[in-house]
Amino acid sequence: MTRWRQVRGGRWSPLAAMLLLSPMALLLIAGFFYPLVNLLGRSLWTPEFSLVHYERLLGEPLYLLILMRTLWIAGVVSVFTLLLGYPVALVMARLGGWKAALVAACVLVPLWTSALVRSYAWVVLLQRNGIVNDTLRGLGLTEQPLRLIHTEGALLVAMTHVLLPFMVLPIYSVLRAISTDLPRAAANLGAGTWSIFRHVTLPLSLPGVFAGTLMVFILSLGFYITPALVGGPRTLMIATLIGQQMTELLNWSFASAIAAALLAVTLLLVAAFRRVLRIDQMAGHAG
Amino acid sequence: MAELKGAGGAPVSIAAVEKRFGSVAALQGVSLDAGAGEFLSLLGPSGSGKTTLLMMIAGFEIPDRGTIAIGGRDVTELPANQRNVGMVFQRYALFPHMTVAENIGFPLRMRGLARSEMSSRVEDALKLVRLDGYGTRLPSQLSGGQQQRVALARAVVFRPPVLLMDEPLAALDKKLRQAMQLEVRHLQRELGLTVLYVTHDQEEALTMSDRIAVLNDGRIEQIGRPEELYEMPASAFVADFIGETNFLSGDVVGLDARECRVLLDGDGLVTGRVAADGLAAGTGARLAVRPDRVRLGNAEGIEGTIAERIYSGAMLMLAVRIGETTTIMARGPSNGPDADRSVGDRVRVSWKPEDARVYPAAAER
Numbered sequence: 001m002t003r004w005r006q007v008r009g010g011r012w013s014p015l016a017a018m019l020l021l022s023p024m025a026l027l028l029i030a031g032f033f034y035p036l037v038n039l040l041g042r043s044l045w046t047p048e049f050s051l052v053h054y055e056r057l058l059g060e061p062l063y064l065l066i067l068m069r070t071l072w073i074a075g076v077v078s079v080f081t082l083l084l085g086y087p088v089a090l091v092m093a094r095l096g097g098w099k100a101a102l103v104a105a106c107v108l109v110p111l112w113t114s115a116l117v118r119s120y121a122w123v124v125l126l127q128r129n130g131i132v133n134d135t136l137r138g139l140g141l142t143e144q145p146l147r148l149i150h151t152e153g154a155l156l157v158a159m160t161h162v163l164l165p166f167m168v169l170p171i172y173s174v175l176r177a178i179s180t181d182l183p184r185a186a187a188n189l190g191a192g193t194w195s196i197f198r199h200v201t202l203p204l205s206l207p208g209v210f211a212g213t214l215m216v217f218i219l220s221l222g223f224y225i226t227p228a229l230v231g232g233p234r235t236l237m238i239a240t241l242i243g244q245q246m247t248e249l250l251n252w253s254f255a256s257a258i259a260a261a262l263l264a265v266t267l268l269l270v271a272a273f274r275r276v277l278r279i280d281q282m283a284g285h286a287g
Numbered sequence: 288m289a290e291l292k293g294a295g296g297a298p299v300s301i302a303a304v305e306k307r308f309g310s311v312a313a314l315q316g317v318s319l320d321a322g323a324g325e326f327l328s329l330l331g332p333s334g335s336g337k338t339t340l341l342m343m344i345a346g347f348e349i350p351d352r353g354t355i356a357i358g359g360r361d362v363t364e365l366p367a368n369q370r371n372v373g374m375v376f377q378r379y380a381l382f383p384h385m386t387v388a389e390n391i392g393f394p395l396r397m398r399g400l401a402r403s404e405m406s407s408r409v410e411d412a413l414k415l416v417r418l419d420g421y422g423t424r425l426p427s428q429l430s431g432g433q434q435q436r437v438a439l440a441r442a443v444v445f446r447p448p449v450l451l452m453d454e455p456l457a458a459l460d461k462k463l464r465q466a467m468q469l470e471v472r473h474l475q476r477e478l479g480l481t482v483l484y485v486t487h488d489q490e491e492a493l494t495m496s497d498r499i500a501v502l503n504d505g506r507i508e509q510i511g512r513p514e515e516l517y518e519m520p521a522s523a524f525v526a527d528f529i530g531e532t533n534f535l536s537g538d539v540v541g542l543d544a545r546e547c548r549v550l551l552d553g554d555g556l557v558t559g560r561v562a563a564d565g566l567a568a569g570t571g572a573r574l575a576v577r578p579d580r581v582r583l584g585n586a587e588g589i590e591g592t593i594a595e596r597i598y599s600g601a602m603l604m605l606a607v608r609i610g611e612t613t614t615i616m617a618r619g620p621s622n623g624p625d626a627d628r629s630v631g632d633r634v635r636v637s638w639k640p641e642d643a644r645v646y647p648a649a650a651e652r
């Protein structure tokens with residue numbers, strides 16, 4: 001009998017664990033860590049070591065503005081998806097049978113459609129002679145077509161739509177896991193509908209809220225397609241900037257420096273978020 | 288402790304309650320009165336409707352028909368959060384994100400009590416269940432028995448007149464369960480609460496209750512004191528469910544107002560008290576007799592052979608085979624007169640007619 005087949009109280013032997021992890025580990029090393037290190041290298045050695053690209057990034061107000069705008073848009077999109085998504089998750093968790101399946105399908109269908117298609121759909125809706133403008137003029141509400149596409153508002157709406165499922169699903173799964181005994185116990189102890197939500201359902205769903213918010217925020221920071229199509233040049237976000245530097249200006253070193261800065265900001269924010277909100281501990285309590 | 292004593296218990300009155308879930312009739316015409324300060328158990332097999340009945344008293348289900356009154360007030364349609372009844376859930380239902388003290392303080396907070404009053408009452412409740420000093424822990428840091436006691440403290444801290452408990456001890460091991468039975472009973476007497484206690488464990492019901500209501504298939508089979516249920520079960524179902532019983536089937540051959548003579552299928556004439564309506568000469572019948580009331584001898588009774596001898600410390604159980612199909616169990620002290628009987632011995636089995644009860648054969652199904 002080979003050593004790795006032995007089962008010890010439900011634990012895998014180290015060898016078996018390594019065998020199971022190795023395909024994923026190899027993929028990560030080849031497809032993620034190597035390019036990442038390569039990227040960082042490019043931003044620092046050109047070919048001698050220099051910080052010139054980082055100086056340029058920090059020295060030019062335009063680039064800082066784009067970074068701040070990216071953070072701002074990611075924050076607003078997180079808040080919007082939370083405000084729209086929490087009630088949806090709550091209703092989904094309360095409903096049973098085919099009604100829950102229907103709402104779940106409405107939330108999931110957008111996930112099965114590519115972000116590119118959904119973004120183009122927003123372009124079709126919002127462009128100068130698009131459906132929204134035609135309708136407004138047809139109703140006589142406006143005379144000239146409104147400038148909708150390539151505005152920050154349009155970008156926020158489109159990104160909220162595209163990222164909504166990533167907020168709804170984690171909240172839904174946490175809400176579903178709350179035993180029905182708990183709201184009942186709260187009612188039995190004198191709590192009304194609002195108090196039950198405020199003191200029991202909401203606090204127990206926070207791990208899902210944090211997971212969803214973090215996911216949407218991080219996805220927003222690096223979002224490429226939707227900002228490029230719906231946001232346009234006026235609401236340039238950082239991923240689009242990186243893309244421009246790489247594909248149009250062929251300035252790989254500077255693109256690498258921006259990417260490294262984005263990575264650093266993301267990691268910092270995740271660390272701060274975890275610290276402040278103690279995700280692990282909260283998740284431990286929800287079980 | 289005096290702080291926790293409320294106005295004592297309130298009577299609970301359930302009248303002709305019916306409840307269906309789709310095609311399942313969970314309760315079919317249940318009526319029940321629990322007196323103020325009474326410990327009343329709802330005993331029955333799984334699926335008999337015990338939880339449904341409790342949920343209606345708590346206000347989580349509304350009966351299709353019938354009424355529920357607490358302390359003389361009709362609460363049939365009153366929302367759960369206005370009923371002011373304590374409840375201990377089967378899996379405790381402690382709030383996992385609140386400390387023990389916050390859990391126990393929750394009902395007081397909902398009632399808008401001042402902070403100082405609240406903490407002194409929480410302290411008292413913790414003392415009552417012997418968990419003083421545990422207030423700052425989280426439920427996940429407690430053992431099953433301790434969580435159970437927190438649930439109990441939380442259910443009585445707001446001085447409800449009625450306490451509902453749904454199989455609260457089912458998840459505990461035997462030793463702990465017996466200790467908690469005493470503790471619950473002690474607390475109930477101390478606070479003067481009316482307790483409705485759901486269990487499927489007949490031994491637990493017998494030891495704890497003032498009265499027991501036996502439920503079967505959404506109906507109450509019998510309500511009475513533990514001794515009444517044990518000594519005078521009103522139906523074969525109750526005789527079977529409470530304690531151990533020998534059932535012997537046969538046909539009625541003689542009948543008067545009190546006693547009934549039955550000719551057993553495997554031959555042999557036996558006598559017992561008439562325990563239910565529906566008996567007539569020539570009809571099928573089932574005679575029930577407790578193993579501890581069966582006497583073994585050599586002179587009178589039906590004849591058989593000892594087929595098994597089961598020793599269990601204080602008691603000795605002997606299985607006596609009568610004919611081809613019937614076995615009668617007899618139990619006595621292990622140092623009693625039957626101690627030196629052994630497997631294969633011929634014996635005669637008898638009992639006093641008043642110790643056996645005869646039910647019509649059809650009434651059981």
Ligand SMILES: Nc1ncnc2c1ncn2[C@@H]1O[C@H](COP(=O)(O)OP(=O)(O)O)[C@@H](O)[C@H]1O
Nearest residue numbers: 308311313331332333334335336337338339340
């Ligand atoms: N919410 C419900 N939906 C459908 N059927 C139910 C529901 N609650 C109880 N029942 C049914 O009603 C019957 C009685 O259930 P219950 O009161 O839980 O019994 P017990 O507590 O005695 O085990 C069972 O047949 C059960 O399946």
Ligand SMILES: [Mg+2]
Nearest residue numbers: 334337338339
């Ligand atoms: Mg039950």
